[in-house]
Amino acid sequence: GGDEEPAEAGGGGELTTVTLASSPLGHLAPIYIAQDRGIFAKHGLKVEVDTETSDLTSVPSVLAGKVDFATGDLTTLIVARSKGLDVKAVVPASASTGKAGADYGALVVSGKSGITSPKQLDGKTVAVNILTNIAAAAAREAIRADGGDPESVKLVEIPFPQVPAAISEGRVDGAWVVEPFLSAAKAQGAVPVGWGFTDLAEDLTVSAWYTSGAFAKQKPQVASAFRDAVREAYAYAREHEDEIRAKIPTFTEITPEVAGRITLTGWRDEVSRQAAEKLVGYAQRDGLITTAPDLDELILS
Amino acid sequence: MRAGGPLARGAAGAGLALGLPAALLALWWVASAGSTNIFLPPLRVIVEAFGRVWLSGTFADDVVPSLWRLGASYGAALVVGVVAGYAIGRWPVARALTSPLLAYFRVLPAPVMIPVLLVAVGIGDATKLIVIGLGALWPILLNTADGVRAVDEVQLETAAAFRLPVWTRHRLTLRAATPQIFAGARQALGISIIVMVVSEMLMSTDGLGFTVTQFQRSFAIPEMWSGVLLIGALGFALAKLFELVERRALRWHRGHTGREEPS
Amino acid sequence: MSRYRHGLGLAGLLGAAVAYELVVRALFSPLHVPPLTAIAPEAVRLLGEARFWTATGRTLLAAVVGLAIALAAGVVLGFAIGSVPGLLRVTSSTLDFLRPVPSIVLIPVLILVLDVKEITVLLVAVSCFWIVLFQVLYGVREVDQVAVDTARSFRLGRLARIVHVTWPTVLPYLGTALRLIVSVALALALTGGLVMGTAGLGEMIWSSQESGEVTGMYALVLLTGGIGVAVDLLARLAERRLLHWHVATRREVAA
Amino acid sequence: MTAELLRIEKLGKSYRSRERQVDALTGIDLAVREGEFVSVVGPSGCGKTTLLKIVAGLVPATAGEVVLGGRRVTEPPADLAVVFQEYGRSLFAWKTVRQNVELPLRHHVGRAERRALVADALDAVGLGAAAGAYPWQLSGGMQQRVAIARAIAYRPKLLLMDEPFSAVDAQTRGDLEDLLAQLWHRYAMTVLFVTHDIDEAVYLSQRVVVLGTGTTGVQAQIPIDLPAERDQLGTRSSAHFGELRAQVYARVRRTPRPSTPELLERVAP
């Protein structure tokens, strides 16, 4: 981890090394680009990305100080916080584009099913990647927003990569899916019927870079330097979408052709407090948590 | 030497069997009592969670489906493993033909097979049954094959000389191989419980593995640990059941190898 | 004979390949389960990539290290528990209790003290350890009392009896265990990559999955299985050398 | 004179392994008539067991052939019973004595008759009371008698016995010899009998075959023209018995012994 105080932004001197843990997914593209373009160095940081991680290991790793920052979806962070785990969201890692119909995650059904709106999934089987995270919340909310009853829907866990096959083989009636599988599913005849991310909140933060409360307290400059650098990276990304699309195939197995076609995640500067509040409400209603966490503790101010 | 009735001996046996676990649990209790690490809660908290979680409806909702999956696939693995293992052990040609092929499939981990099975058989119990069954299959199959290969030739010659019907001869060969078949079945028992839990982590809506995973993902750490305890207890109970069957079936083997203790 | 045997093995593999091709073409969309004709070129392409070999090297290293630990620990403990009277009865309930605990559940706890590479090795080691241990415990029961009596009458000590009597008797059981754990070790080294992102073949497979590269993923699976086949071949050769005196081997050599 | 049942021609067997090659049998010629009682004697390691196993169709010969009742033997022929030299290993450890004896009868005779046959056979070998025991609960001699009981309960046409009385005491041995002679008479069996006891061979058989080691083949075939009815005391003390015995002894003594390394085995280069 970073063991030295960062130099003032832009100043010369030693760079503070921070380690980031994230699976090699699309949301890393701005980070890599920022690294290439010296944006982190400008903020006195040197980042090391550790892709040897997973949902199973990232929270304990961050809390134990083995890595400084990791990505986690907001619902997971809320649940962790409410169980007393000292996690602190720093800056969004991926966000909804905020445009229903053009988001990077959607509720899809088979084109042959005759289903045209989420509420028709009442009483049917719907796949989400994990039952306790934001995907489940998004799927439920898409149905609820359409006037359906999410309680009557049977949610099962199917990893995103298997969703296109599960939909087109008719193994499930609907599925929550994100890019690049949303494109793949559509190419195989699936149609999006709901856009749960926008139903959840207007400016939804889907996942965030988070650190431990201890780290944020001991090295506030590093945390904010990291946040500033990422924000700068996002600003660059918003202007240079093509570079992002070109970057993705270099660290994932996604082909350039697919990378050029998929919907990219939105890049936002703030972890949306309003969205977080809504997610807390959903999590309470869906029985994931019993006590609401203090959002001031959860989100780095 | 032979003091005490069967009751006393039973008690002594139970003491021997439960002594070490009790000591270890006590050690855990003491060592963890002051733990503040959220991932390693005190055993006291875990035990509380155990009561809360498992001594309620969850037990029936989760343990029963798990047990049924376990039983069905273990049974199927037993049948398939013994039959296929017998064929492979008995006929060198069968062994030569299938050996690389089986080696190929043995290497594939469950997470690789599940996507294929998802497409092929869907998200119902069938996929889980197949995954558990495959996990349990290999130890049974390999042990059966090797056990059959190692059957004493004088026994085979005796059966052949008396021209015993083919099926009787197969049965005798299989019976002679039972000590190693039991070794395989015992291995498979442990493995199938693990694979049951792992397979329930995906595409599931109930079961022990599912529930433990949910606890884990929602950071309900004491509850998760209580699930681990339950899995251990389940394994223990099934192992004892297994031993009961084995003791009966392999008494001759204990006698034959000179291990039959006076009773 | 040996060539004939390998020829048969090859025929088995080819038969399975043909069966796979037919079934897949008949029943599945190539987008979900690609036919072998699509997988094979991709596999060949992967073979030419340094990335693949690095990943293979990492996975094999984790598998081998874990396997070695398991073998050593399993054999030592197995022989200790199996040959010291009473020890089995004292430990068996604890073993039965610990045996079914899936180490995968404990990953979040393990990550506090180990890194993912070490956890992967640990996963491999623990799973293989149990197999070796139980196989040894069962193997020890095969020891013939007359052989033991012979050794005892010549006052061979406990250690000498283990070396000269128990060990050779258990060896065939260990042979079975070896073939089991070789595949378990590989499978778990892969699983480490799949569930924790440990660099290696498993992570490559995961990455292909996450990127929707179905054909690439199947090509990796095909190659992984190939490693299994190669290792199995080695195991069988080793068996012929080490167990040439055993009924099973000598019957087949004679045949 | 009855018809020929068994013809062994130019029979050879060599065991090959990576390090050794042993010519266990070479150029064995032998014919046995139906209902004949032939004993085979010869030094330890000369191939008696191998010969019996080839006749039983359990081991393939590497040269020559065995013809039984006009048919070339390639697998165990019907109505054959074998008492193996390794009697202990030939009993099924998970079956009781009774079940072991019963096993070959299961598919031939009805339940009631089977029970009677088994009980008779066990009584005949003096193991009536041990019927419920498992083989590993018995002494060596008792195990051997179980194997004998199994063979005689089966009432085979051709009975092959490989040193069947080696582990029983002298008196039991005598009883069993008489039992065998009786059964042979009564059921018109053909018996091929391997023994190391020359007296026993002479006492029981109609012909004694002396086998030489390895490459030397059949050394002699001595017809035993003692009267059909024999008894332990009378026959054994008769002068003619003594002559025949001496004759066999002499032949056996002239047989090259396998203790000479060159004869024991010819290790392949």
Added chain:
Amino acid sequence: MTAELLRIEKLGKSYRSRERQVDALTGIDLAVREGEFVSVVGPSGCGKTTLLKIVAGLVPATAGEVVLGGRRVTEPPADLAVVFQEYGRSLFAWKTVRQNVELPLRHHVGRAERRALVADALDAVGLGAAAGAYPWQLSGGMQQRVAIARAIAYRPKLLLMDEPFSAVDAQTRGDLEDLLAQLWHRYAMTVLFVTHDIDEAVYLSQRVVVLGTGTTGVQAQIPIDLPAERDQLGTRSSAHFGELRAQVYARVRRTPRPSTPELLERVAP
């Protein structure tokens, strides 16, 4: 007269299992002097093997005690060698003949001497050429001779042999008997020798112990006062040999036979 080496007192052994209880030995009293050669004869199943195993400290007695050189036997005593009745199972299938014979010597003698001892022992039993073979490549008699070679190469103080010559031919048997007698003389061993061959017992020993079945204990102890130097032809044809033999025979004949069910075993209620 030399000192007493072995004293067996009121020895009893019953095998118990769920279904049966067999009193293999009851009230056995026996004393053996140092350097003595004692043979034990008795009907099959009378407990000879059990007795030997108890003396060897391999099987615990259920009554009485065995004292060897002043020490109660609870585990195998030093300088003991046993030739087991189940010679096949007592050889290690994974070791060659040479390695089998060598094994007990490993911690006692140096490499060179060991080689010589092993080679001598194998030559003595006529298996010099089979040293590199594995036990399962040998005939029954050859296996038995390997077990004998192993015991004699060890040069034990106390040698227990359980029907050691049962599987070898008459001539080899004679040679091995003489070999044993020679070794016994030369190395002042004490030998406890179980056999079914009464001639052999008389020919070899200084005393023959006749064992009865189960509850009947030791039936007779017949001192064999033949001259120390014996030879196959001379001794066996001597009149005194004949007398002694007849004496033993008579005692054996009077021994209750185990074929009578009541005596064979007393099945527990």
